[in-house]
Amino acid sequence: MKILIVRTFPNMIDTHQYNVQEIGLAKALTRQGYQCGIVLYNGKCADSVENIPVVCDNDCRDITIYRLHGFNILKNGFFPSLNKVVGQYDIIQVHEYDQITSWLLYSWSKKKKVVIYHGPYYHEFNKGYNFKCKIFDSLFLKVKHNRDVLCMTKSSLATDFLKSKGFKSVRTVGVGLDLDNFAVNSEEELPIDSTKKNVIYVGKIEERRNSLFLLDVMKELRRRNQEVNCIIVGNGEEEYKSTFLTKAHDMMAEGYLQYYEKATQGQLAKLYETARVMLFPSNYEIFGMVLLEAVYFGLPVLTSKNGGADIFEDEKCSGIIVSGFKVEEWVEKAEEILIKNVGEKLTLKEREDLVSWDNKVPAFIECYNYK
DSSP, X not given: OEEEEEOOSOOOOOTTTSOOHHHHHHHHHHHTTOEEEEEEEOTTSOOEEEEEEEEOXXXXXXXXXXXXXXXXXXXXXXXXXXXXXXXTOSEEEEEOTTOHHHHHHHHHOSXXXXXXXXXXXXXXXXXXXXXXXXXXXXXXXXXXXXXXXXXXXXXXXXXXXXXXXXXXXXEEOOOOXXXXXXXXXXXXXXXXXXXXXXXXXXXXXXXXXXXXXXXXXXXXXXXXXXXXXXXXXXXXXXXXXXXXXXXXXHHHHTTSEEEESOOOHHHHHHHXXXXXXXXXXXXXOSOOHHHHHHHHTTOOEEEESOTTGGXXXXXXXXXXXXXXXXXXXXXXXXXXXXXXXXXXXSOHHHHHHHHBGGGTHHHHHHHHTOX
């Protein structure tokens, strides 16, 4: 079986700096004996092809990455040469039901089996996406025509969302981690004092991630406990980041907040190992990969309810889901973790089994083979 994973969203991806879900999934499928290709948006650049080697049990196989010239129209990716690539594969996995290229494939491809892999869901904060879906549904989505299309989702929230659209065959398969990305190189370490009670956040600096609220929580935590040290890793749009840095100025000047715009996967690995708790107060999250990363490294997490928080419904995972955004409540929950020195309840093998792509792919394969 030859499987093509099509990332239809029109953004450029640096596969060397970013934990790309498509690559993690394709590597796990390749280790299961399947031949995989991935389509990525290449903007105004010409089509190009590269191979990523995957070490399997007895040999080494390649994943083919197709970077296709394309157009971005209202955040929809269009790829003129996509059909030539599609013709080489048996199973086509498209991303997001509301991407027009995805819709063209799952609605009109008669000779190929097309499945949807979807992450977004309805949330009142996500007004732009909600409006886009309303327009898309009225123009393109034909319930009678599309209801039997097989859909896989990243979370239970996304599953409920697609069912509300009229899709009948919807399965929650989740998201995994490519554990190969976390080989720690001591030369890459961030200058973090491991003797402190390090409280961290990793992710974009933006309103959706509630970054100003995050600073309020960190500031109050430090006021209550002078052993607390705060580390934030993430970048954002200049206007919002400027507001964020202005608010964070005194915290950084006093020496208890360290801010880094970016970090390598190796640096993040060491950061997770030296931290005591991760804060993740996102207003809306399709699937917070950093939550899986924290689970893998045994780091307790304090998170809002979002697309990646399902994992903490397993009582063995050291995480607390906070329903609202009151500074006092977040601080008290974080203090509880710090004071009790909450540790991971799972062994490394159990954590690997919980988050790795290798243990997620059986659910994907079952969907690919579903008649």
